[in-house]
Amino acid sequence: MSATAGARPGTHLAYVTAGFPNLTQSFVRHEVETVRALGVPLTIFSVRPPPRVFPDPSLARYVDETIYGTRFAPAVFAAHLHFLLRRPQRYLAALAGVLALAFRQRRCGGLPLRTCIVFPMSVYFARVMEERGVTHVHAHFANHPTTAARVAATLLDLPFTFTGHAFDIFVPANQIGLADKVADAAAVVTCTEFNRRLLHGLVPPPQHAKITVCYHGISVPAGPRPAREPDLIVAVGRLTVKKGFHHLVTACAELARDDVGFRCVVIGEGEEEASLADAIARVGLRDRVALLGAHPHREVMEWIARAAVFALPSTIAKDASMDGIPNVILEAFALETPVVSTRLSGIPEVVRDGETGVLVDPDDPHALATALRDVLAHPETHRARARRGRDLVATTFDPDRNVRRFLEWITQPHGDRGAASDPQRAVS
DSSP: OOTTSSSOTTOOEEEEESSSSOTTOHHHHHHHHHHHHTTOOEEEEESSOOOSOOSSGGGGGGTTTOEEOOSSSHHHHHHHHHHHHHOHHHHHHHHHHHHHHHHHTTTSTTHHHHHHHHHHHHHHHHHHHHHHTOOEEEEESTTHHHHHHHHHHHHHTOOEEEEEOSHHHHSHHHHTTHHHHHHHSSEEEESOHHHHHHHHHHSOGGGGGGEEEOOOOOOOOOSOOOOOOTTEEEEESOSSGGGTHHHHHHHHHHHHHTTOOOEEEEEOOSTTHHHHHHHHHHTTOTTTEEEEEOOOHHHHHHHHHHOSEEEEOOOOOTTSOOOSSOHHHHHHHHTTOOEEEESOTTGGGTSOBTTTBEEEOTTOHHHHHHHHHHHHHOHHHHHHHHHHHHHHHHHHTOHHHHHHHHHHHHHSOOSSOOGGGOTTTTTO
């Protein structure tokens, strides 16, 4: 490992993820690749099973190397027997911690059961980590992956850290036990200043110092770009309520009524697909607004590069879930594509209204339509803003620098290592 990689010498990371590879979580893949490029050994663990289909075939290569959670395989029973016989105090402490968390979640529908299901696979993960010489456990997302990382770290007497992103820290049900996870962790990372302020409000002041912001990294592509299509609006994301795509359809209907020339494509898949298709049909825009489904990352970037404007009208879902800084906004700026989004969560940290892009209030289709109309009518003004967005991404979101800082933060001491190293404390 390079001495300048940021991590302590001899570090072997375990990454516990919610699901890997995930088409819409390119930030995790980028981080994995950058960590490895810096010479730090890394083993990937996934709470969910591998995807059944790959809209982007390039993702299939990760499946063979990823350790997937399983509950009933002989290796799982062997792992439980191993720790129960050799480290019974730690095993029982880890089990008690999971059961205590599930009890606190008892009014949250099926969440307690899902939390309990994490335990058997976490013990299996710990056994694999032990066999591979892992020295540090890191989780992406503060809910189930961090629960799994905490169990494994308790069993192995290792430090664990985690990155909090969006729904995993915004949704009230996921905030149950979050303060205990922060207290037990050696360090905590999050990806926006908005998130850091939120976490500060959820944990006591003595824990604030171990929480830092490390923005996701993204490479700014070089080389020629495809020609812009002056009337093309592109939106990308999972078809979920929090992306606000219904507001985009309403805004497009207003543009059509005002005889604005445009066409709009929405790239992604999700549970709102049928509802969005119905909304498009109701306003008579089937010939101008298209749902393209999921596409490989390379094709998504080609669409964004051709667009006159990239639109992401993020909003807050009923369960309080919302975006952080969607990686696709960074990718749009990297391609110098003008961005229209909303004043929500961490988005204003990169889309600076009137400077790098345009922001409107969430849930305001008329304001969204007005912003889109202005971008289409004044392309040079907004392309200049997008170039400033590109400069911001190239500096603040540089992947090599940010990952080095991330590695240094999670592997250097921050006072108390956390309760994972003390089985008597890791039971809350």
